[in-house]
Amino acid sequence: MTSTLAAPRSPYARAPRKNGVNWEKWGWIYMRVSGVVLVVLIFGHLFVNLMVGEGVSALNFAFVSGKLANPFWQWWDVAMLWLALIHGGNGMRTLVNDYATTRISRGILKSAILAAVVILIVLGTLVVFTFDACPAGQPADLLPTFCQAL
């Protein structure tokens, strides 16, 4: 089978839709807007978790639940969760469109990406807003120090 490559910037073989929302344009804008915000959120996240104090060696339940007991870090982490997963999912969709050659493989891969993004956004949001920094019946040395005052 021989196939010819269209010359660069030749018009679409299929006429582009003229009405309705241009989702590709909004996806393109989303990647740039979320990208700028994510640079700030993720650099802040990496600095606080890996650079301050003893970095990765200091990470444990007491550290993370101490952070997540604070609404500031709850909203920081939820914003990162939503922005990063949708940004990453849309980026993976671009790769599938570029590299998956059949309609059915594109369908399967994009469904898998969508499922992963939706499930992890729901899971992560529930975890951030429903977890207990001082769970009952747990050894005090595993918990943040403010749990002792309760």
Add this chain to the structure above:
Amino acid sequence: MPQNSAEALTAQRKTTSRRPAGTLYRGREGMWSWVLHRITGVAIFFFLLVHILDTALVRVSPEAYNAVISQYQTPLMGLGEVALVGAIVFHAFNGLRIIAIDFWNAKYQRVLFYVVIGLWVITMLAFVPRHLINVFSH
């Protein structure tokens, strides 16, 4: 489309010449920044999936979370974190470069690629020694 083939051939000859024309994304800095942006993006995406699942263990129990997070503190994973942060920092700075190309001026894309590399080196010089001390002194 016979009448188009001569035109297509000219276009092809132009784009396969030694100096690619009319595109930022074939050959040299434009292409390699694009390749690295894709590779780092995929790597970060798969880490993100795992990272949300491991963080979700704070909802299970302190022991479960500590058992998994201690795996991130081994020397091997410490080196993996250097690679992860390197990928994130490149993707972040090159993403800002893409935004500058789109909204500002594409003629600076090549010099901006070297700005990205320079900022990446500076950021990694600030991060890597401190991180490796944290990993290997505990």
